Amino acid sequence: MQLLKKDKYILEYCPNNLDKIFELIIEKIPSSIFSILNKNFFKKAVKEKTIDLYVIKKDKNIVSIISLTTIDNYNLLRKKIILFLLMHPLIVFTNISFLLRMMGKSSIDFGKNREKNYIHLLHLVILSKYFKKISLRKKDNIINYFFKKILKKNNAKFLFLCYEAKNFKAHAYYKRNKFKIYKKINNMFFLRKSF
Numbered sequence: 085m086q087l088l089k090k091d092k093y094i095l096e097y098c099p100n101n102l103d104k105i106f107e108l109i110i111e112k113i114p115s116s117i118f119s120i121l122n123k124n125f126f127k128k129a130v131k132e133k134t135i136d137l138y139v140i141k142k143d144k145n146i147v148s149i150i151s152l153t154t155i156d157n158y159n160l161l162r163k164k165i166i167l168f169l170l171m172h173p174l175i176v177f178t179n180i181s182f183l184l185r186m187m188g189k190s191s192i193d194f195g196k197n198r199e200k201n202y203i204h205l206l207h208l209v210i211l212s213k214y215f216k217k218i219s220l221r222k223k224d225n226i227i228n229y230f231f232k233k234i235l236k237k238n239n240a241k242f243l244f245l246c247y248e249a250k251n252f253k254a255h256a257y258y259k260r261n262k263f264k265i266y267k268k269i270n271n272m273f274f275l276r277k278s279f
Contacts, residue, residue, distance in 0.1 A: 087138075088233055094141045095230045102127045105139065105149055112209045115248050117165060120179045125168055134161050135206065136238075140230060147214035148227065151207040154238065158204045202276075203238055205245035210257075224261055232279040246274045 088095040099105065106126050110119040118126055129135045134157045140148035153161055169176050169183075176183060208227075215223040231243060245263075247254045249271045258275055267274040 149209040202242045202244050203240045244276045
C-alpha cells in the first residue's frame with residue numbers, strides 16, 4: 085500500500101515480498117534477534133501487525149526497510165520471542181552467547197505515557213547503492229521525512245532504538261541525524277529522537 089512520496093522515493097506499508105525483506109534484514113543487521121528466528125516468525129508478526137513494516141522504493145526497487153513497533157506491541161513481541169525460544173531449545177543452546185548479549189536490549193525505560201509517545205525502531209536498512217546520485221544530506225532528509233510521517237500516523241512524538249556499539253555505520257547515521265544517546269548498557273546504545 086503506497087502511503088507517501090518524496091522526490092522519486094515512495095513509502096509503502098506492509099509490502100508483500102516478505103521473504104526478500106527478511107533476507108535483507110538479517111544480511112544487513114546480523115546482530116538482530118531475527119537472525120536466529122525463522123522467516124515464518126517474522127512473517128506472522130508482520131501479518132498480525134505486531135511489527136509495522138515499511139519499505140522505501142525507487143523505480144520499483146527496495147532502497148530502504150523500516151520496521152517498527154508500538155511499546156505495547158514491543159512487549160508482546162518480546163513474549164512471543166521468549167515462547168518461540170522455549171519451544172526451540174536447540175536455537176537457544178547454539179546461540180547462547182548471542183542471546184546473552186541481547187538481554188541488554190530488554191533494559192529499557194521508556195518513561196511516563198510511553199504508549200502514546202514512543203515508537204520503537206526495530207530495523208533500519210539503507211541500501212546505499214540506490215542513493216549514490218544524491219547527497220548524504222538529501223538522503224537523510226528523505227528518510228527523516230518518512231520517519232516524521234510514520235510517527236504522526238501513530239500519534240507518537242519520539243522514535244526510540246538501540247544498537248550495538250560496534251555497529252559503526254549505525255552510529256555514524258544516528259549521530260549525524262542528531263539522535264540522542266540517553267543510556268549505554270554494556271555494549272548497547274539506547275537512543276531517541278523527537279520529530
